Amino acid sequence: MPAPALSIADAAAALARGGVVVYPTEAVWGIGCDPRDEAAVLRLLTIKRRPVDKGVILIAASIAQLDAWVDWDALPAPRREAVLASWPGPHTWAVPATATLPSWISGAHRSVAVRVTAHPQARALCEAFGHALVSTSANLAGHPPAFRRGELDPALLALSDGLCEGETGGLAAPTAIRVALSGEVVRG
DSSP states (O other): OOOOEEOHHHHHHHHHTTOOEEEEOSSSEEEEOOTTOHHHHHHHHHHHTOOGGGOOEEEESSGGGGTTTBOGGGSOHHHHHHHHHTOSSSOEEEEEBOTTOOHHHHTTOSEEEEEEOOOHHHHHHHHHHTSOEEOEESSOTTSOOOSSGGGSOHHHHHHSSOEEOOOOOOOSSOOOEEETTTOOEEEO
16 A cells, blocks of 8 residues: 655654654655654664664754754864754754663764754654654665655555655755764765
8 A cells, every 4th residue: 555645734743643754855755753752763763674773863944953862062162063054954964962862863873963954845844743853765774765756665655654745855865974073974
């Protein structure tokens, strides 16, 4: 059975119920859930066949949506300013995490990868949901990411709670991940 098409409001309601939804991002289709809901995150990782120790990215509509997860004070002022100046936009940063960040988000890391998105649908979804959300590529682990709707794996879609229609932002590659403390690229 194909994944139902969801409005932003319906997708936000599904997230609030512990759902896993597929939506467009800056470069590729993403799959996400409520990062505060361990069962939802573990379900998402099972759908993707992704090990929990790798950690996941969080996207947000605003910096405030990341405050519970990110230890901004652990960044020297110039590095913090560089991170904040890059948003909203397609820039993902591995930032020192707060002590309360759950291991189902950080995996084996002491940081959390975060982005304040400028993509209209992804941003609207975070706004409607009222929180940051897990955002990982909507593909099985080890498979290429889906840049277009037609490239989404039907099996992955069938295991989700629905799909927000829209278009990706047209970037040629998934967003790079940089270490906030150094600027070093860890995924480019």
